[in-house]
Amino acid sequence: MKILEYDVLVVGGGIAGGESALNLANIGYKVLLVEKELSIGGKMILLSKVFPTLDCAACITTPKVSEIARHPNITVFTGAEPLKITKKGEHNFEAIVLQKPRYVDVDACTGCQLCEEACPVSVTDEYQFGLAGRKAAYIPFSIASPRAAAIDIENCILCGACERVCPPDCIDFTQTEEKLLVKIKSVITATGFQLFDPLKIPRYNYDKAKNVITSMQMERELAPTRPFNTVLRPGDGKMPDNIAYVLCTGSRDKSVGNPICSQVCCMYSIKQAQLLLGALPMADVTIYYLHIRAFGKGFNEFYAQAQDMGVEFVKGKVGKITEKENGNLMLRYEDIEAGVVKEAEHDMVVLSVGVLPNRGIDEVFDNKKLQLDPFHFINQTDILASPSKTSIDGVFVAGTASGPMDIPDSILSGGAASAETTSYLRKEDSK
Amino acid sequence: MARINPEFTDELKKYGVFDANACYNCGNCTAVCTLSDEENSFPRKMIRYSVLGLENEIQASLDPWLCYYCGECSTTCPREADPGELMMSLRRWLTAKYDWTGLSGLLYKSLTASISAFVVLAGLVIWFGAYEQFKLEPIMHYGHLFEMFAIGFVFTFILLPNIIHMWWITMVKSGKKASLSAYFKALGELIVHMFTQKRALGCDDNQFRWFEHFILVLGYLSLLFTTVFLDWFSTQSIFIIILGYVESAIIFVVTFDFVRHRIKKDQAISKNSHPSDWFFVIWLFMMGLTAFITRLFIDINILDTNVWMYIVQLIVLVQWALIIVPFGKWTHFLYRSFAMYFHRVIELEG
Numbered sequence: 001m002k003i004l005e006y007d008v009l010v011v012g013g014g015i016a017g018g019e020s021a022l023n024l025a026n027i028g029y030k031v032l033l034v035e036k037e038l039s040i041g042g043k044m045i046l047l048s049k050v051f052p053t054l055d056c057a058a059c060i061t062t063p064k065v066s067e068i069a070r071h072p073n074i075t076v077f078t079g080a081e082p083l084k085i086t087k088k089g090e091h092n093f094e095a096i097v098l099q100k101p102r103y104v105d106v107d108a109c110t111g112c113q114l115c116e117e118a119c120p121v122s123v124t125d126e127y128q129f130g131l132a133g134r135k136a137a138y139i140p141f142s143i144a145s146p147r148a149a150a151i152d153i154e155n156c157i158l159c160g161a162c163e164r165v166c167p168p169d170c171i172d173f174t175q176t177e178e179k180l181l182v183k184i185k186s187v188i189t190a191t192g193f194q195l196f197d198p199l200k201i202p203r204y205n206y207d208k209a210k211n212v213i214t215s216m217q218m219e220r221e222l223a224p225t226r227p228f229n230t231v232l233r234p235g236d237g238k239m240p241d242n243i244a245y246v247l248c249t250g251s252r253d254k255s256v257g258n259p260i261c262s263q264v265c266c267m268y269s270i271k272q273a274q275l276l277l278g279a280l281p282m283a284d285v286t287i288y289y290l291h292i293r294a295f296g297k298g299f300n301e302f303y304a305q306a307q308d309m310g311v312e313f314v315k316g317k318v319g320k321i322t323e324k325e326n327g328n329l330m331l332r333y334e335d336i337e338a339g340v341v342k343e344a345e346h347d348m349v350v351l352s353v354g355v356l357p358n359r360g361i362d363e364v365f366d367n368k369k370l371q372l373d374p375f376h377f378i379n380q381t382d383i384l385a386s387p388s389k390t391s392i393d394g395v396f397v398a399g400t401a402s403g404p405m406d407i408p409d410s411i412l413s414g415g416a417a418s419a420e421t422t423s424y425l426r427k428e429d430s431k
Numbered sequence: 432m433a434r435i436n437p438e439f440t441d442e443l444k445k446y447g448v449f450d451a452n453a454c455y456n457c458g459n460c461t462a463v464c465t466l467s468d469e470e471n472s473f474p475r476k477m478i479r480y481s482v483l484g485l486e487n488e489i490q491a492s493l494d495p496w497l498c499y500y501c502g503e504c505s506t507t508c509p510r511e512a513d514p515g516e517l518m519m520s521l522r523r524w525l526t527a528k529y530d531w532t533g534l535s536g537l538l539y540k541s542l543t544a545s546i547s548a549f550v551v552l553a554g555l556v557i558w559f560g561a562y563e564q565f566k567l568e569p570i571m572h573y574g575h576l577f578e579m580f581a582i583g584f585v586f587t588f589i590l591l592p593n594i595i596h597m598w599w600i601t602m603v604k605s606g607k608k609a610s611l612s613a614y615f616k617a618l619g620e621l622i623v624h625m626f627t628q629k630r631a632l633g634c635d636d637n638q639f640r641w642f643e644h645f646i647l648v649l650g651y652l653s654l655l656f657t658t659v660f661l662d663w664f665s666t667q668s669i670f671i672i673i674l675g676y677v678e679s680a681i682i683f684v685v686t687f688d689f690v691r692h693r694i695k696k697d698q699a700i701s702k703n704s705h706p707s708d709w710f711f712v713i714w715l716f717m718m719g720l721t722a723f724i725t726r727l728f729i730d731i732n733i734l735d736t737n738v739w740m741y742i743v744q745l746i747v748l749v750q751w752a753l754i755i756v757p758f759g760k761w762t763h764f765l766y767r768s769f770a771m772y773f774h775r776v777i778e779l780e781g
Contacts, residue, residue, distance in 0.1 A: 203463065203507070248457070253509035290457045317509070319462025334458025334467075334475055341461045341472040 001096075001181045006032040006075070008421055009095055009184040011082055011361065014042020015061065015407060016399020017190030018068050019414030024421060025073035032182060033074055034097055036081045039144035041065045042192055046127065046141070048222035050407055051271040052302035057407075058143055058224060065145045078102075078146065083179070086366040087392060091185040091428040101175035103151035108170035111139060111147040115162035115171065123155045125227075129217045131234060132227035137162040137171070142225050185428065186421050189370070189378055189390070190398040190414065191361045196250025196258065196353040204249065204351060209323035210235030212349045215245075215268060222275045231279050233348045235327040240348035243276060244331055245269045245287040246318045251354030252290065260375055262354035263404040266293045269352045270303055273311040286312040286346065288333055296406065316342075321349055355404040368392045377403045388417040396421050436484025443481055445540040446527075447705040448520040453512040454478045460504035460514040466633045470778070471497055474504055474514040477521060490528055491605030495521040496763075496770030501634035502699015516703045523707065526762050529597040532589065535758040542706050549710075549750050556746045565738045571664060574745050578659045581752040589757040594769055602773055613779040621772035625764070626652075630771065640700070643685045648764070650681030651715070654722065663722075664729060675726060682719025686712050711760035717747045 010021045013035030021031045033040065045065065047057035068074055079100045086094045121136035128134075128141075136155040139147060151162070151171065163171045195216055198206040206212050211233040213221075221231045233240045247269060251262040266289065273285040292313070294303040307313065316333040323329055329349045334341045357377045362370040371379040371391035378397045382389045388396040398417035399410040440451050454475075461467050461475045473494040480488045489495075498518040505515035527536030538545045563569045602609065623629060626648065631641045654675065657663045663675040689712045692701035721744035728734035734741060755761050 248509070252455075254511045255507050255509055290455065317457035317459040317462065319459050319464075319507070332462045334461035334472060336456060336458050336475075339472060339476055340469050341458075341464075341467045342469070 001179055003181045003183065004032065004075075005183045006030045007184065007425060008032070008186045008188060009034065009082070009085075009093070009182060010188045010190060010398075011364075012042070012190035012192050012399075012401065013037075013040030013068070013076065013078070014190060014192045014399060014410075015044040015064070016192070016401070016410040016414035016417070017042070017188065018064055019411050020188045020190060020396075020398045020418040020421070021074050022064065022068055022071065023415060023418035025071045027422065029073065029422075029425065031074045032097075032184070033068065033076045034080045034082060035076065035078045038078050038102065038140045038150050039146070040068060040076060040078060041143075041145060044407060044410075045143060046216075046220065046223065048219050048224070048226075048275060049271060051267045052296070052298040054271070054274070056224065062143055062145075069145050076146075079150070082364050084366050085187060085364050085395075087368050087394065090394065091425070093184045093187055093394065095182040095184060095187070097180045097182050099178040099180060101153075101177060102148075103153060103171060103173055103175050104149045105170040105172055106146050106148040108168045109146075109148035110168055111149070112167060113139060113149075114165045114167065115149050118161040118165040120159060120161060121152075121155050121157055123152065128220050128227045129214065131213075131217055131220055185394070186424055187395045188388075188398050188417050188421060189361055189395060189401050190417070191358045191378075191401040193355045193400040193404065194358050196256070196262075196356055198249055198351045198353055200256050201249065203320045204246070204318075205321050205323060206351065209321060209329055209349070211240075211323075211327050211329060211347065212321060212351060215265070215272065215350055215352045218272055218350045219268070222272060222279065231276065233327070238327075238347070239280060241280065241283045242346045243273075243283060243285050243348045243350060244318075244329070244344070244346040245273065245285070245350050245352055246321070246331075247287065247289040247352045248317060249351040249353050250356070258354060258356060258375070261293060261404070263293070264406050265352040265354060267296070267299055267302070267406065269350070270294075270306045270311070272350070274306050274309060277309050277311065284310075284312065286314055286344070288314050288316055288318050288331070290315070290317055296408070355400065358401070361401070365392065365395070368395075370395065373403070375403070377401065386420060387413070388420040394424055396424075433483070433485050433488070436486065439484030439486060440481060443517075443520050443524060446520040446523040447703060448481070448517045449513050449703075451478050451481050451512055451517050453510040454482060454514075455510055457509060460508060463503045463507050464498075465501070465503070465635055466497060466499065466630065470781075471774070473498060474518050478512065478514055478517055481517060481521070489521060490525065490600050493601055493770040493774050494518075495525060496767045497630070497774065499628075499631040499634050499637070500700045501637055502702070503635065505699050505702075513703075515699060519703070519705075522763060522766075523705065526760075526766065529593045529600065529762075529766065530589075530758060531592050531596055532758075535762075538754065538758050539705075539707055545706060545710065545754070548754050552750050552753060553746045556742065556749050560738070560742045560745075565742075567735055567738050567741060570738065570741060570745070574741070574748070575659075575662065575664070577745075577749065578752070581749075582655075582659065585752065585757045590762070590765060593762070594765060597766060597769060598773070601770070602776075607777055607780075609776045609780045613776045616779055617772055617775035620775040621768055624771040625768035628767075640698075643688060646681055647685040647715075650678045650685070650719075654678035654682060654719070658722065664726060672726070672730070676723060679719045679723040679726070683716050683723065684719075686716035686719065690716060707760050710755055714747060714751050714755055718751055721747050 007029040008031045010017045010033045013033050021033045025031050041061050045061040050057050082095045083098050084096045115137040116135045119135035119137040122133045124130050125132045125134035136152045294300040315336040318331050318333045320332045328347045331344045373379045378401050380402050381391050390397050396417040398414040458475050461472050495518050502515045505513045523539050657675045661671050693704045696702045725744045
């Protein structure tokens with residue numbers, strides 16, 4: 001087994017893990033950043049704009065991502081994950097990292113996309129959240145880092161068409177899984193979050209009603225690298241003109257096992273509503289909410305701005321969504337202010353899905369227990385005085401791995417984790 | 432201005448409700464309810480009233496009776512506040528409020544009181560049997576007389592005044608104006624709901640349960656008629672004998688299924704069982720079963736030597752007629768139907 005040595009292992013290459021890695025690298029520590037997806041940048045790189053400033057998300061993420069990718073002190077493994085992390089002593093960890101084969105020599109690939117053109121296999125594009133298709137030989141998305149092709153071996157028919165057209169001849173079907181032994185002094189877990197699966201609420205008919213989409217799908221429709229180049233409803237390609245948002249889909253809902261607030265859905269829905277009013281000036285946007293939680297800096301003003309722009313806010317949880325023959329949706333809800341049950345018709349419905357923890361990181365830690373909180377996020381054992389601390393000394397947590405939070409908080413949390421890691425590492429240096 | 436009463440939910444807890452205060456007023460329950468409509472949007476409003484302790488508003492409302500407890504609101508409630516069980520508890524609480532004697536409330540709230548009442552009545556029947564030296568003839572004679580007397584007495588002195596009381600609270604006191612002609616025109620609704628419970632069909636996937644309940648009600652009412660007015664236990668008519676067998680069999684078969692569900696807790700409606708629910712289904716089951724066996728003993732000529740069987744049947748009957756019918760869950764048969772009737776009257780006026 002190949003042995004590598006670094007100062008810090010950062011698990012997760014999203015905005016929080018990336019921020020931690022950059023800070024540590026800038027002060028001279030050697031960092032290994034391990035990302036399970038094919039690109040770093042996490043969820044943020046896929047977003048349209050950020051609230052409440054409406055800055056372009058990609059314009060903030062991509063420079064950071066490039067800096068991470070090019071930094072002399074950072075090594076990035078994409079398509080890789082730690083299988084086991086063992087604490088041998090203070091400032092002494094050993095990790096076994098699994099590098100999955102990409103079947104492409106990343107350093108040689110120029111990102112010319114000729115393999116994409118040649119590949120005869122079409123499948124659903126997970127990076128467009130099912131809104132578009134992609135090939136089995138593909139570049140994950142246009143601003144991916146590394147911007148290199150990958151072979152989706154599950155769907156590949158091994159026809160060799162990509163291999164024949166590749167100019168630098170970088171496609172290599174002989175690649176295999178590789179396990180690496182990594183010696184580090186400290187670990188940052190920045191494993192991020194996953195989105196709530198709306199299929200768990202059958203009465204919203206997410207699987208059957210074609211024009212019910214998730215907020216992440218709408219995010220893709222609004223992003224600069226969007227699949228349709230405009231906002232369309234997926235059922236029939238019609239431009240929607242009466243869009244509904246269903247807040248608290250899978251958040252604050254004990255019946256689906258997630259009783260806590262996801263902290264971002266109110267604001268991202270308000271943001272998307274404002275963007276929609278820009279993209280589709282004739283459209284009506286209605287947000288069905290329980291309580292609007294606009295608690296951050298500039299958030300309440302942002303909420304008021306949406307109201308002023310004409311976004312309609314209706315207090316009441318949507319109970320049922322049924323599809324009409326023409327693809328429109330009937331929403332049944334109780335108008336809480338009137339105390340009356342009502343039905344409303346919309347031609348597109350966006351489910352503002354909540355934030356759930358990415359599971360499994362606690363099982364990676366071998367001889368020490370990484371404590372989770374009751375909601376399966378990583379427990380912050382000293383949340384007030386030392387927010388990045390976990391139950392294992394030398395293992396720190398950054399970003400949404402510790403609980404739902406927005407982008408500025410994730411970056412702050414990444415910063416805090418890097419600072420605490422530094423102080424942990426300096427203790428050793430001063431010995 | 433309404434006065435809020437935070438202690439009201441503690442009072443309601445005695446009638447079965449768990450945690451209405453968990454409600455955060457999202458309205459999911461009202462939105463998923465297939466029986467809720469623009470005129471009567473429930474159950475959230477009832478939860479709000481309960482949390483605030485607005486007893487007058489709850490008493491004036493017919494909404495609790497318009498719910499047939501499919502349980503969809505409870506299974507999908509984001510706060511697990513169990514709105515379906517709250518509506519059920521409100522129906523118990525309202526039953527206690529409509530009852531002028533106050534015994535309903537006592538029996539709903541105190542299991543000890545209920546059990547004591549059952550024991551005392553059983554004791555009285557056995558004492559009466561002993562007094563008659565356990566001779567079948569006079570016991571059966573008085574047993575039959577008791578049936579007629581109980582029906583007349585319970586209806587005249589308990590149920591009728593309580594219905595009038597309900598009418599007073601829900602219609603007159605709450606200021607709902609309705610003309611005599613509306614009351615007359617809506618009468619059809621009363622009959623239809625009393626005998627078919629057709630509104631329960633509005634609940635999703637409720638057809639089978641509705642059918643069970645429907646034949647149970649028909650079986651029960653016709654068995655009552657067969658025993659009391661056709662004198663099932665003494666008749667020679669083969670038609671009436673078979674009719675009684677069928678009716679009593681329907682009762683114990685259907686109630687057996689209900690009890691089974693309550694034990695398994697496999698449906699939202701059978702998940703929470705208040706003692707009054709157990710008394711109701713078990714006594715109904717025993718009514719059907721003991722009547723069936725008693726008649727069977729008559730037909731194979733062994734009742735004379737097994738007078739105890741008739742005594743058992745009489746105990747069940749007396750407890751049923753003097754506890755469960757006037758003060759227990761039986762009354763939902765009347766209050767539901769009348770609530771639907773008054774609801775229709777209001778609609779006609781509206």
